[in-house]
Amino acid sequence: MATKKPAKKKPVKVTKAKSTKKAPKKEMVTVFIMGKAHKVPAEATIMGAIEYSGYQIIRGAGCREGFCGACATVYRLPDDYKIYTGLACTTLVEDGMWLSQLPAIPAQRPVYDINKIEANVATFQKLYPEVFRCVACNTCTKACPQDLEVMDYIQAAIRGDIEKVMDLSFDCLSCGMCAIRCPAEIVQYNVGLLARRLYGKYLAKESKQLKKRIKEVKEHKYDKEYQEFIKMKKEGLKKKYYERDIE
Numbered sequence: 366m367a368t369k370k371p372a373k374k375k376p377v378k379v380t381k382a383k384s385t386k387k388a389p390k391k392e393m394v395t396v397f398i399m400g401k402a403h404k405v406p407a408e409a410t411i412m413g414a415i416e417y418s419g420y421q422i423i424r425g426a427g428c429r430e431g432f433c434g435a436c437a438t439v440y441r442l443p444d445d446y447k448i449y450t451g452l453a454c455t456t457l458v459e460d461g462m463w464l465s466q467l468p469a470i471p472a473q474r475p476v477y478d479i480n481k482i483e484a485n486v487a488t489f490q491k492l493y494p495e496v497f498r499c500v501a502c503n504t505c506t507k508a509c510p511q512d513l514e515v516m517d518y519i520q521a522a523i524r525g526d527i528e529k530v531m532d533l534s535f536d537c538l539s540c541g542m543c544a545i546r547c548p549a550e551i552v553q554y555n556v557g558l559l560a561r562r563l564y565g566k567y568l569a570k571e572s573k574q575l576k577k578r579i580k581e582v583k584e585h586k587y588d589k590e591y592q593e594f595i596k597m598k599k600e601g602l603k604k605k606y607y608e609r610d611i612e
């Protein structure tokens with residue numbers, strides 16, 4: 366009786382090596398920056414890859430550490446129909462990535478005087494009436510590089526729950542990626558900003574600590590320290606920044 370042969374491993378196609386040395390690990394990948402192919406280091410961030418390819422980023426970069434939201438980028442990956450969003454300074458490249466940066470989002474931004482508006486739903490109705498067109502598709506949440514519950518804070522704005530909007534939008538970087546994906550053309554980050562301003566102005570409990578600190582600043586308690594910071598070199602500033610106390 367013939368015994369079943371063990372399944373053979375799929376042979377790996379090897380091109381004839383000139384030496385016996387192990388082939389070096391692939392270190393470069395191809396990315397398409399605004400439609401043009403570039404070879405870039407495999408471990409580069411999108412921002413690093415753009416600069417490695419010879420582009421100078423004038424708009425679309427700020428902190429370079431995932432805090433300022435200036436580097437919104439959209440990209441696609443091979444054999445994948447989806448459009449992905451990410452921050453250029455913290456998202457790593459992938460082979461075949463096709464990307465474009467969005468250095469500015471032309472979004473609706475009404476002008477208001479915080480002293481002349483009220484902390485209630487009528488303010489959202491007046492300044493951002495499009496909020497009420499939300500179809501609860503959750504696309505904004507999926508687009509958010511901060512993993513914020515964006516749809517939930519828009520729904521909270523519709524209910525006039527300013528504290529909830531403030532809370533859920535607190536870590537927003539205003540990168541704009543939720544807004545460019547929203548079918549109702551809502552500018553979520555500006556709605557969040559309005560809620561945080563309203564909360565700070567009308568709803569937050571008075572902070573004794575803040576009051577004390579403002580008094581100290583006005584009494585010039587930190588002037589000497591400010592002057593030291595101003596004179597400090599970049600490396601010294603960096604050191605201070607990373608050694609700071611985080612509450």
Ligand code: SF4
Binds near residue numbers: 434508512541
């Ligand atoms: S809520 Fe919108 S603007 Fe804010 S970080 Fe998320 S995607 Fe960016």
Ligand code: SF4
Binds near residue numbers: 499553
């Ligand atoms: S993408 Fe726009 S319409 Fe969809 S849930 Fe977010 S705010 Fe609502």
Ligand code: FES
Binds near residue numbers: 426431433453454
């Ligand atoms: S440059 Fe600030 S978040 Fe990317």
